[in-house]
Every structure is written in structure tokens, then in C-alpha cells.
Amino acid sequence: MIVVRILTRTAVATCLAAGLVTMAACDSDESQAAATSTTTQSATKSGASPAKAVSIDHGRDLYKVNCTPCHGEQGKGDGPAAAAYNPKPRNHTDAAYMSKLTDEDIAKVIQYGGAMKGMPMMPSNPVLKGTDLAAVVAYTRSLSAHGSSAGGAR
Numbered sequence: 001m002i003v004v005r006i007l008t009r010t011a012v013a014t015c016l017a018a019g020l021v022t023m024a025a026c027d028s029d030e031s032q033a034a035a036t037s038t039t040t041q042s043a044t045k046s047g048a049s050p051a052k053a054v055s056i057d058h059g060r061d062l063y064k065v066n067c068t069p070c071h072g073e074q075g076k077g078d079g080p081a082a083a084a085y086n087p088k089p090r091n092h093t094d095a096a097y098m099s100k101l102t103d104e105d106i107a108k109v110i111q112y113g114g115a116m117k118g119m120p121m122m123p124s125n126p127v128l129k130g131t132d133l134a135a136v137v138a139y140t141r142s143l144s145a146h147g148s149s150a151g152g153a154r
Contacts, residue, residue: 055131059139062132066125067140075143085121098144106137 063075072079075092082089092098111133114122128136 055135055138056142058132059135059137059142062128062136063139066128066136070122075140087119089122090119092140092143095144098141103134103137103141106140107133110136110140 063071064073067075068079069081070079070085070089071077071092072082072089077089077091079089090097109117109119109122110125111128112126113124114120
């Protein structure tokens with residue numbers, strides 16, 4: 001009975017957090033469009049690919065809003081909410097694990113939730129679509145590109 005209450009409270013808290021995150025993401029669309037324009041201009045001046053720079057920067061912004069509560073600022077699965085979860089949130093810096101996933105795998109888990117991969121506490125993010133979803137996937141993928149911290153959180 002106590003386990004059911006804890007899981008129910010955790011599920012309600014997760015749903016509330018996801019709702020707040022969705023509202024915050026909707027409110028920040030205009031500021032993200034302005035930031036995207038600025039990023040495109042700077043990337044063009046620096047010789048970098050504008051599409052890639054915008055995608056990663058935009059993905060970072062969306063990741064911070066939607067993912068850091070559980071996955072943490074660095075993507076290591078150590079966010080403030082991670083302590084309440086078993087299993088722990090995935091460590092996105094684990095190059096060995098992340099290299100086994102396709103971008104489509106990552107996108108499906110982000111959009112439809114973690115239950116499809118045995119991570120039932122990860123909420124779905126159906127509002128992330130198209131370029132927003134691709135940007136979060138690109139940023140999530142980039143977290144494991146800078147070396148591996150194969151230990152740590154799941």
C-alpha cells in the first residue's frame with residue numbers, strides 16, 4: 001500500500017512537472033526564435049554550419065527545460081529529481097550505451113516516454129516534434145560525443 005502511494009505521488013509530481021515544463025516551453029517560443037536568428041548569424045560568421053549550430057543550441061535550450069530535472073545539467077542522470085527514481089534516469093554521457101541507439105530510438109523515447117525502454121517514470125513529450133525534436137536528439141547525442149563516463153547513473 002505504501003509503495004502504491006509513493007508511486008502515485010511520484011507519478012503525479014512527474015505529470016505536474018511535465019505540464020509546467022510544457023507551459024514554459026510554449027512561453028519561450030518567441031525568445032527561442034530570436035535566439036535562433038542570432039545563433040544562425042554568429043555561426044555563419046564563424047564559418048560553422050548554421051543549421052548544425054542552431055540545432056545544437058536550440059536542442060540545449062529545450063533539453064534544459066525538459067530534461068535536466070531528471071538527467072541533470074550535464075546529462076549524467078543526476079538531476080534533482082533523479083534521487084526519487086528507481087531505475088535512475090539514463091546517463092546521456094555514456095558513449096558506449098548511446099552509440100548503440102539510433103537517432104530514431106532517441107526521438108521515440110523522448111516523444112513517447114520511457115515505458116517503451118523499461119523506464120516507466122520518464123514522461124512522454126508529445127509537444128516536441130519536427131525541428132524541436134530533432135534539435136533535442138542532436139543535443140542529447142552530443143553529450144556522449146565528448147568522451148565517456150561509462151560508469152555512473154544508468
